[in-house]
Amino acid sequence: MSARSVRTLIIAGLSMVALAACTSNTPEAEKEDNAAAPQGVASGKNDEPGQKVRIGFSAPAADHGWMGAITKATQAEAKKYSDVELIVAEGTNDVNLQISQVETFINQKVDAIVLLPFDGAALTPVAIKAMEAGITVVNVDREFDSTFAARTTILGDNKGMGVSAGTYICKEMKGKKDAVIAEIAGIDSLPLTQARSQGFKEALADCGLKVSNRVAAEFTVESGEKAAANLLQAAPKLDAIWNHDDDQGVGVMAAIKNSGRKEFFVVGGAGSANVMRDIKSGTSLLRATVIYPSTQGADGVRLARLLVQKKALGDLVEVEVPRTIQLYAPVVTKDNVDQYLPTAFES
Structure with a gap:
């Protein structure tokens, strides 16, 4: 092009x-x-x-x-x-x-x-x-x-978000069949949340993985922090987390920081600018986010x-x-983040 x-x-x-x-x-x-x-x-x-x-x-x-x-x-x-x-x-x-x-x-x-x-x-x-x-x-x-x-x-493509996130995690796991994958969803009663989770489940299944631990938040910073804290307490070992929403992800990352844990990586959702900047820095557990166009x-x-x-x-x-x-739900990584930052939103 x-x-x-x-x-x-x-x-x-x-x-x-x-x-x-x-x-x-x-x-x-x-x-x-x-x-x-x-x-x-x-x-x-x-x-x-x-x-x-x-x-x-x-x-x-x-x-x-x-x-x-x-x-x-x-x-x-x-x-x-x-x-x-x-x-x-x-x-x-x-x-x-x-x-x-x-x-x-x-x-x-x-x-x-x-x-x-x-x-x-x-x-x-x-x-x-x-x-x-x-x-x-x-x-x-x-x-x-x-x-x-x-x-x-x-x-936007809610199911596609889940598919993109799951496909990316499958690739990063490089055939590790015992990988422990967690999911922090949004409001469970919403069809959009259900579609995202379904797409994620299907994509993981394609490479022989599954969601081992799942919690739901409410698309807010406060709920994200609480849900993540509960998840980390229930799962002593994790390889990757997909968080559905970058706004609630502010709370998710706060809970992770408080836990002191670093054995996993995080994939965000929606495509906020602050998450993209973290991805670009290469120093965060945030390795990717999946776009939901704003x-x-x-x-x-x-x-x-x-x-x-x-x-x-x-x-x-x-x-x-x-x-x-x-609209498409692409995955943003360190390799292509500069392409998406101009249209990203601030959490």
């Missing part, structure tokens, strides 16, 4: 190239052929100013590093386009208030809504109402219950703009924006 293409990616190098919405890697002759292409067909001019697009954005409260990064990246992306006006609702974990925010966007007759719902099921009816009003809805991260609630859905809202802005302007994704032959886009 050329340097010019990499520059346009939301997740440098490994996010779907389609999201770049341009064709800087298209040969010059092909660009000339596309100059007269009909509306909706890739023309290589997707980033040029076009029809004005008013986009409403609503997401949960930024009470978590990843969530805060979602909103920050979304606002930064909108500012890149002179033809985009982004209306940002205050982040909230109150479902009724978020429903009211979407109702306000409908009344304002925005062109599109980029919506990361606190509760996908609860926001489904009002999202359908927006679509029926002719407003393009882009669903981010937490899925609605109906395909009629959104034109396009952008997702750029999904920014991707949503790009896609909403394309949809309203009736454009296609520049690097696809398909003349319509896909209904579902799932």
Whole structure:
């Protein structure tokens, strides 16, 4: 991939190239052929100013590093386009208030809504109402219950996170069949946690390993420290730990430091900047982290703009924006950390 293409990616190098919405890697002759292409067909001019697009954005409260990064990246992306006006609702974990925010966007007759719902099921009816009003809805991260609630859905890959973490640990174990692997999950009742654990279990099984010790936290620093302390007390020997979330990982690493133990390594989850800096230092037990992109809202802005302007994704032959886009869950190590630090969030 050329340097010019990499520059346009939301997740440098490994996010779907389609999201770049341009064709800087298209040969010059092909660009000339596309100059007269009909509306909706890739023309290589997707980033040029076009029809004005008013986009409403609503997401949960930024009470978590990843969530805060979602909103920050979304606002930064909108500012890149002179033809985009982004209306940002205050982040909230109150479902009724978020429903009211979407109702306000409908009344304002925005062109599109980029919506990361606190509760996908609860926001489904009002999202359908927006679509029926002719407003393009882009669903981010937490899925609605109906395909009629959104034109396009952008997702991270929760199961893929587990697969990536497990595959990396398998590689690091180098055939050690008696390796003791531990897992510090997030909130067990959430489907995303269950998907991450399932992917991790399947990847380990592929190399003859299993999760020997497992505890669950609550995606917070305090819960991470408590869960890790309990794990370390119950497991006198460990070879590797996968922690689902880098925010709760701040507490996890505090508990590990307090224990004085160093016989294992740790793989993080989500891709925070502080974890990446620890990986880069080479002096931490943190050896890797698995990305869960905090750029999904920014991707949503790009896609909403394309949809309203009736454009296609520049690097696809398909003349319509896909209904579902799932972003990749790459593993960040000391070898590639510099590639991912620019888009990482602070825990």
